[in-house]
Amino acid sequence: MSDRRQPFRVGIVQEQFGDSVEGNIALLENRIEVLASRGAQLIVLPELHNSLYFCQVENTDAFDLAEPIPGPSTERFGALARRLQVVLVLSLFEKRAPGLYHNTAVVMEADGGIAGIYRKMHIPDDPGFYEKFYFAPGDTGFVPIDTSVGRIGVLVCWDQWYPEAARLCALRGAELLVYPTAIGWNPGDDPDERERQLDAWMTVQRGHAVANGLPVIAVNRVGHESDPSGQTAGIAFWGNSFVAGPQGELQKCASDSAQELFTVDIDPARAEQVRRIWPFFRDRRIDAFDGMTCRFLEEKK
Amino acid sequence: MSDRRQPFRVGIVQEQFGDSVEGNIALLENRIEVLASRGAQLIVLPELHNSLYFCQVENTDAFDLAEPIPGPSTERFGALARRLQVVLVLSLFEKRAPGLYHNTAVVMEADGGIAGIYRKMHIPDDPGFYEKFYFAPGDTGFVPIDTSVGRIGVLVCWDQWYPEAARLCALRGAELLVYPTAIGWNPGDDPDERERQLDAWMTVQRGHAVANGLPVIAVNRVGHESDPSGQTAGIAFWGNSFVAGPQGELQKCASDSAQELFTVDIDPARAEQVRRIWPFFRDRRIDAFDGMTCRFLEEKK
Numbered sequence: 001m002s003d004r005r006q007p008f009r010v011g012i013v014q015e016q017f018g019d020s021v022e023g024n025i026a027l028l029e030n031r032i033e034v035l036a037s038r039g040a041q042l043i044v045l046p047e048l049h050n051s052l053y054f055c056q057v058e059n060t061d062a063f064d065l066a067e068p069i070p071g072p073s074t075e076r077f078g079a080l081a082r083r084l085q086v087v088l089v090l091s092l093f094e095k096r097a098p099g100l101y102h103n104t105a106v107v108m109e110a111d112g113g114i115a116g117i118y119r120k121m122h123i124p125d126d127p128g129f130y131e132k133f134y135f136a137p138g139d140t141g142f143v144p145i146d147t148s149v150g151r152i153g154v155l156v157c158w159d160q161w162y163p164e165a166a167r168l169c170a171l172r173g174a175e176l177l178v179y180p181t182a183i184g185w186n187p188g189d190d191p192d193e194r195e196r197q198l199d200a201w202m203t204v205q206r207g208h209a210v211a212n213g214l215p216v217i218a219v220n221r222v223g224h225e226s227d228p229s230g231q232t233a234g235i236a237f238w239g240n241s242f243v244a245g246p247q248g249e250l251q252k253c254a255s256d257s258a259q260e261l262f263t264v265d266i267d268p269a270r271a272e273q274v275r276r277i278w279p280f281f282r283d284r285r286i287d288a289f290d291g292m293t294c295r296f297l298e299e300k301k
Numbered sequence: 302m303s304d305r306r307q308p309f310r311v312g313i314v315q316e317q318f319g320d321s322v323e324g325n326i327a328l329l330e331n332r333i334e335v336l337a338s339r340g341a342q343l344i345v346l347p348e349l350h351n352s353l354y355f356c357q358v359e360n361t362d363a364f365d366l367a368e369p370i371p372g373p374s375t376e377r378f379g380a381l382a383r384r385l386q387v388v389l390v391l392s393l394f395e396k397r398a399p400g401l402y403h404n405t406a407v408v409m410e411a412d413g414g415i416a417g418i419y420r421k422m423h424i425p426d427d428p429g430f431y432e433k434f435y436f437a438p439g440d441t442g443f444v445p446i447d448t449s450v451g452r453i454g455v456l457v458c459w460d461q462w463y464p465e466a467a468r469l470c471a472l473r474g475a476e477l478l479v480y481p482t483a484i485g486w487n488p489g490d491d492p493d494e495r496e497r498q499l500d501a502w503m504t505v506q507r508g509h510a511v512a513n514g515l516p517v518i519a520v521n522r523v524g525h526e527s528d529p530s531g532q533t534a535g536i537a538f539w540g541n542s543f544v545a546g547p548q549g550e551l552q553k554c555a556s557d558s559a560q561e562l563f564t565v566d567i568d569p570a571r572a573e574q575v576r577r578i579w580p581f582f583r584d585r586r587i588d589a590f591d592g593m594t595c596r597f598l599e600e601k602k
Contacts, residue, residue, distance in 0.1 A: 121586045121589060122584045122585070122586060123584065124584065126578070137586070141589050142589060142592075158584065161511070161512060161579070161581050162512070162581065162585065162586075163464030163465075163468065163508070163512050164464075164468075164585065164586070164590050164593060165586075167464065167465075167593065168589075168590070168592050168593065168598070171592055171595060171597050171598045172592075172598045172600075173597075173598075173599075173600070196548045196549075196550050197548070199548075199549065199550065200511045200548045200549045200550070203504055203507045203508050203511055203549045204508045204511040204512055204549070205508075206504045206508070207464070207504050207505045207506075207507070207508020207509070207511075207512075208508070210462070210501045210504055210505040210508075211462060211463070211464050211505055211508075247497045247498070247500075247501045248497075248500065248501045248504045248505065249497050249500065249501070277427070278462070280462050280463065281596075281597065283423045283424065283425065283459070284423070284463065284465065284596070285422045285423060285438065285463075285465070285466075286593075286594045286595060286596055287594075288422060288442050288443065288469075289465050289469070289593050289594045290594060291443075291469050291472055291473075292465060292468065292469065292587075292590050292593040292594070293587045293588075293590045293591060293593070293594075294472060294587060295582075295585070295587055296472055296474075296582065297469070297472045297473045297474075298474075299473075299474070
């Protein structure tokens with residue numbers, strides 16, 4: 001990790017998607033162009049941005065949405081990255097082999113090549129979020145990806161709740177954390193529960209920023225998507241895409257209801273300074289952390 | 302961890318201390334009596350509550366403040382715990398052997414006995430907080446303490462910034478986390494920096510509540526203490542003692558400037574419910590967490 005990095009500008013696409021993959025991609029191409037024209041050097045899209053969030057139901061037909069990496073999306077977005085000279089964080093439904101699929105983030109370098117991939121390690125399974133049906137747990141580990149704007153710890157959605165994922169990226173020199181996301185409310189939940197969930201989501205991620213002294217970027221969907229089965233009220237994706245600085249301070253946050261594009265400037269010198277006044281890495285009790293690799297630690301009888 | 306725990310009431314003592322140890326202890330005895338009269342069953346005191354925060358300077362005379370455990374303080378507060386039938390979390394300067402001292406939390410059971418101790422594992426060392434001079438790093442590990450109100454993960458101040466400490470307590474069945482604390486501002490910092498620091502401190506701890514699905518209690522000093530050396534402007538302990546629920550939601554928070562006593566009722570059934578809707582423990586990628594025991598993970602060349 002260099003402390004001579006230049007400041008850079010990130011662009012965030014908080015978006016609502018429709019059922020046309022071509023329509024979604026064309027929309028995103030437009031959004032990326034707009035953000036690049038505003039000087040964004042790193043542009044982050046929401047989770048599984050090419051389609052509706054198909055995990056509301058378990059449907060084998062949805063595997064038709066998957067594609068290889070490299071494949072059509074990396075080719076198309078890669079060409080755009082090259083033309084605009086921007087780094088892109090994509091989130092794709094990867095077909096790795098017949099019967100083997102992943103929820104995979106791909107970082108496209110500004111030259112159009114693939115800088116690296118991250119296969120989502122923590123896979124949720126909740127009513128309306130049946131991801132364990134679709135995605136095999138990732139095997140990339142928590143390894144940040146080097147790009148022309150810095151070393152990016154790319155994690156995906158459910159990973160947001162796991163301090164270990166953030167920590168391991170930071171220990172491998174990540175200079176920022178980026179979370180493509182698809183999270184929302186059950187429309188049946190009451191306002192207090194909604195507020196607690198949204199606040200918890202933001203708090204735990206801002207906590208990762210604090211604990212690791214680095215900026216955190218979360219980019220979410222927005223808008224309502226129906227449950228194709230009709231059994232539930234669907235998902236109200238809650239937006240609130242945000243950028244937090246290395247003390248967890250909120251630099252910018254989108255609304256819970258609108259499609260939004262915004263940019264934020266990140267200065268790596270801030271993280272360097274914060275880590276000097278709060279040198280948490282100095283004092284970690286690594287001699288006492290063995291239990292972190294355990295599922296649970298029952299009492300010794 | 303039982304899911305049949307009864308709700309219980311915690312009492313928080315946010316306090317300013319003076320240079321008389323006897324005066325401080327007498328004050329605390331009064332505070333504990335008041336909280337017990339309000340029904341508190343678990344009462345938490347700030348870090349190193351018997352004295353001024355002596356770590357502003359490195360002074361060998363300060364070792365006179367240390368005491369064995371068990372010792373005078375556990376005897377005196379133990380008698381009070383027994384009389385009032387309350388569980389107390391003390392924070393003492395422990396003399397373990399000549400030349401071997403710890404920053405040690407002691408949990409007194411409601412029968413007056415010692416339920417368990419925790420020796421602060423992460424020891425800070427910053428200008429004005431010269432704790433590495435006084436305290437050997439703890440050797441207890443992160444092991445919660447069983448009491449009549451539940452299994453308490455007791456951690457101390459600087460531990461607050463370490464997700465590993467919270468996680469390991471939770472993996473060992475802690476039902477709540479308790480942090481006796483002595484943290485404050487450098488009076489020379491500008492208001493924005495003060496706000497960021499306070500917010501970061503609260504955010505990272507509320508993040509532990511979220512990530513582990515359990516309540517978190519932080520109890521801090523308040524008020525200004527001078528630097529005995531006269532070299533700095535001293536420390537403005539920032540209060541803000543708080544109780545957060547298992548979604549990180551703030552249940553109650555004290556001011557940044559006043560001595561305060563308050564109680565909060567904690568219902569373990571809430572944590573049980575939250576862990577059902579957010580089953581983070583189910584999906585931890587323990588096969589990929591080996592690096593957590595490393596100081597840093599340099600790139601493989």
